[in-house]
Amino acid sequence: MSGERRRAVIALGGNMGDRTEILRRGMSDIDELDGTRVVIASSLYETPALTMHGIDETVRPYLNAVVIVTTDRNPHELLSLLQTIEDRHGRRRGERWGSRTLDLDIISMDGIELATETLEIPHPAAWQRAFVLAPWHEIDPDAQIPGRGSVEQLLSVATDRVLLYAESGLGARGREGVSTDRGLPLRCPTEGGDAGTATER
């Protein structure tokens, strides 16, 4: 079923397998969803794992990114499509906040506010996670979270660390309207390589 066209913010994260490849493919997969197009994609960021016990430096760090899409799918349809992508990338649903190949969360969708058993928008934890706020701020510095405030302000008080890691590699279209030169050196964009210089915030 298709309906009115909306803008949605989707967060990607994963800490298993070839993280760079999986996040980049995840972005392309989103772009290929029925009725859905990626308008802009953030860089990839490396972030320490947030677990049920807090930040755990002994767990493999995540790569995180955010894309903004336009979609004619309704929120539940979009969630279900995103879950098929997670499954395709070998996602196993187990421990809450446990390691995973690919996690796709709907962070916001235009002005929609909803809370059902299977879907809450805006995402209830996004406002306090730098690993969502930093990539989101990169591609939409004026973004707001209804009821929480500006992404910029929320990011300024978030305490988890975020390292710029690599370009999204989505190509020119994904970078439209965004200055790519933010003065931040990038880390090695391929898995297994030694990390180059990184800028920490």
Ligand SMILES: Nc1ncnc2c1ncn2[C@@H]1O[C@H](COP(=O)(O)OP(=O)(O)OP(=O)(O)O)[C@@H](O)[C@H]1O
């Ligand atoms: N905004 C949302 N985006 C994605 N999933 C959501 C959202 N709101 C609720 N959910 C529900 O959360 C369920 C569990 O998702 P998931 O396993 O990815 O949680 P998690 O990633 O461990 O935790 P978190 O949601 O805090 O990041 C999903 O099956 C989905 O029904």
Ligand SMILES: Nc1nc2c(c(=O)[nH]1)N=C(CO)CN2
């Ligand atoms: N750094 C980081 N930690 C996490 C992440 C994530 O995307 N990045 N996702 C989680 C479950 O949604 C749990 N912990």
